Amino acid sequence: MSATAPATPLLAVRGVKTYYGNIIALKGVDVDIHEGEIVTLIGANGAGKSTLMMTICGAPQARDGTVRFAGRDITRLPTHEIMRLRIAQSPEGRRIFPRMSVYENLQMGAALEGGSHFAADLERMFEMFPRLKERIHQRGGTLSGGEQQMLAIARALMSRPRLLLLDEPSLGLAPLVVRQIFDAIRLLNETEGLTVFLVEQNAYHALKLAHRGYVMVNGVITMSGTGADLLARPEVRSAYLDGGH
Amino acid sequence: MDIFLQQLINGLTLGSIYGLIAIGYTMVFGIIGMVNFAHGDVFMVSAFIALICVLLLTTVVGISSIFLVLAITLVVAMAFTGLVSWAIERLAYRPLRGSFRLAPMISAIGMSIFLSNFVQVAQGPRNKPLPPMVPDVIVLMERDGYQVTLAYKQILIMAVTAGLLFGFWWLVQKTPLGRAQRACEQDRKMAALLGINVDRTISLTFVIGAALAAVAGVLYLMYYGVVNFADGFVPGVKAFTAAVLGGIGSLPGAVLGGLLIGLIETFWSAYFSIEYKDVAAFSILVVVLIFMPQGLLGRPEVEKV
Numbered sequence: 406m407s408a409t410a411p412a413t414p415l416l417a418v419r420g421v422k423t424y425y426g427n428i429i430a431l432k433g434v435d436v437d438i439h440e441g442e443i444v445t446l447i448g449a450n451g452a453g454k455s456t457l458m459m460t461i462c463g464a465p466q467a468r469d470g471t472v473r474f475a476g477r478d479i480t481r482l483p484t485h486e487i488m489r490l491r492i493a494q495s496p497e498g499r500r501i502f503p504r505m506s507v508y509e510n511l512q513m514g515a516a517l518e519g520g521s522h523f524a525a526d527l528e529r530m531f532e533m534f535p536r537l538k539e540r541i542h543q544r545g546g547t548l549s550g551g552e553q554q555m556l557a558i559a560r561a562l563m564s565r566p567r568l569l570l571l572d573e574p575s576l577g578l579a580p581l582v583v584r585q586i587f588d589a590i591r592l593l594n595e596t597e598g599l600t601v602f603l604v605e606q607n608a609y610h611a612l613k614l615a616h617r618g619y620v621m622v623n624g625v626i627t628m629s630g631t632g633a634d635l636l637a638r639p640e641v642r643s644a645y646l647d648g649g650h
Numbered sequence: 651m652d653i654f655l656q657q658l659i660n661g662l663t664l665g666s667i668y669g670l671i672a673i674g675y676t677m678v679f680g681i682i683g684m685v686n687f688a689h690g691d692v693f694m695v696s697a698f699i700a701l702i703c704v705l706l707l708t709t710v711v712g713i714s715s716i717f718l719v720l721a722i723t724l725v726v727a728m729a730f731t732g733l734v735s736w737a738i739e740r741l742a743y744r745p746l747r748g749s750f751r752l753a754p755m756i757s758a759i760g761m762s763i764f765l766s767n768f769v770q771v772a773q774g775p776r777n778k779p780l781p782p783m784v785p786d787v788i789v790l791m792e793r794d795g796y797q798v799t800l801a802y803k804q805i806l807i808m809a810v811t812a813g814l815l816f817g818f819w820w821l822v823q824k825t826p827l828g829r830a831q832r833a834c835e836q837d838r839k840m841a842a843l844l845g846i847n848v849d850r851t852i853s854l855t856f857v858i859g860a861a862l863a864a865v866a867g868v869l870y871l872m873y874y875g876v877v878n879f880a881d882g883f884v885p886g887v888k889a890f891t892a893a894v895l896g897g898i899g900s901l902p903g904a905v906l907g908g909l910l911i912g913l914i915e916t917f918w919s920a921y922f923s924i925e926y927k928d929v930a931a932f933s934i935l936v937v938v939l940i941f942m943p944q945g946l947l948g949r950p951e952v953e954k955v
Contacts (some may be wrong), residue, residue, distance in 0.1 A: 408929060464842065482844075484842040484843065485842050485846055485847045485848070485849075486846045488843060488844065488845040490843050494843050496840065496843060500837055500840040500843075502832070502833055502837060504836055504949075505832065505833070505836070507831075507836070509829060512826075512829060513829060513830075513833050513844050513846075514844060516826065516829075516830065516844055516845055516846060517844070517845040560844075563844070564844070609865060612745070623803070
């Protein structure tokens with residue numbers, strides 16, 4: 406798929422530098438994501454992966470460089486306006502609203518959607534994650550980690566995004582749940598052409614799933630290529646895959 | 651028994667007014683973690699807006715139905731007070747968001763001083779009286795010359811408060827606006843990631859809290875028939891005490907706390923000493939802060955992450 410990708414990417418990150426106070430977290434990052442692709446970003450803890458995700462959403466904003474979405478410069482837009490262009494994020498730490506029910510969390514996901522597809526979309530989420538249907542009236546804060554992760558992804562999907570940003574969906578989850586979530590992502594990509602940008606520490610599964618991947622070290626992209634290509638590289642294997650997967 | 655019943659009625663009336671003001675404290679604290687010290691003065695300003703409105707309607711416009719006057723006054727006071735509070739948030743608090751934690755609170759204290767001084771200069775320092783509105787009472791029982799009465803205006807205060815609290819509950823629990831409000835309260839960053847305009851939601855929180863305080867202001871004016879530029883302070887601090895007692899951040903807690911403070915104050919006045927009624931109310935604040943800082947309905951901070 407990446408070989409035949411169209412010329413203008415859906416998301417184009419160019420020379421982005423992000424700071425926390427005076428500390429630089431991203432030192433000039435370039436990333437392209439084309440419509441219909443699954444792209445993954447792997448790297449060690451603290452490399453700046455989540456910072457890149459949040460910078461795309463304008464929280465914090467890049468101090469230097471540009472972020473373009475569907476041809477439009479979104480670098481300086483406030484977060485809520487960026488999200489209204491149909492970017493959705495399932496963020497690091499999941500950030501489920503703890504004192505809202507599962508149903509209300511999903512309603513929040515659909516806040517931009519206006520409600521016209523709400524019932525149908527809800528049904529779709531229940532098909533994908535039947536556990537959420539069982540928990541529908543339970544408070545978000547009382548769900549297990551895996552259930553919260555499913556809810557975070559479902560909430561993001563409720564807005565019918567053009568681009569889905571997933572930050573470490575496998576963190577702290579049992580292998581079976583991880584597979585379930587990755588299968589769901591693959592299915593959405595294959596059946597609906599959903600574009601996904603996936604940040605992962607679980608490099609093996611992420612590179613298996615993705616069409617293309619980037620490797621980030623200390624706020625810099627050090628390698629990129631197709632998923633299979635990166636998986637085969639010895640430096641990727643030794644840094645991110647040894648010690649089992 | 652007669653005195654008990656009478657004080658119960660009086661306490662619930664007063665408590666309704668405290669509860670309405672307390673909601674504004676607790677909502678603002680819930681969403682931005684700040685004690686809005688100017689809220690009591692916003693309440694006082696609303697009573698003055700109501701005073702002016704009532705006088706205009708009865709003398710200049712010449713409406714004779716007192717209930718029509720009160721209804722119009724309620725709407726006007728809610729709208730104007732909401733506007734005042736919106737402006738305060740925009741000018742005095744929002745620019746300080748992201749600054750150190752105390753900055754907006756200091757700004758709020760400044761706002762409080764500004765509002766009471768402004769009203770003192772603009773309206774004069776003396777008590778502003780109104781001719782009694784809704785003077786009728788129902789005599790519930792009479793024994794040995796002591797009458798237990800329920801005034802029409804007390805019924806009105808409790809009914810308006812109950813109706814408004816129901817509407818408010820519906821707004822917060824069932825509408826997209828209320829959901830956005832609760833989302834911002836629980837996780838502002840995530841709310842923004844779902845496309846919620848957080849600044850606008852915070853503004854609306856101030857407006858809603860002020861509108862409820864304005865209802866309290868109208869009812870206070872109708873009940874006591876007099877208002878003064880300094881009247882924001884004591885009811886304001888008592889309503890804040892109510893919010894803390896109920897558990898700051900908790901909406902049902904604010905109402906419960908308001909009713910309890912109203913009852914404690916009236917019962918203390920009846921059975922102990924009326925001079926020390928404020929001491930009784932504020933002692934509760936101290937005791938609650940020491941022994942039960944999360945309040946009656948506040949939530950203990952345990953959540954699965």
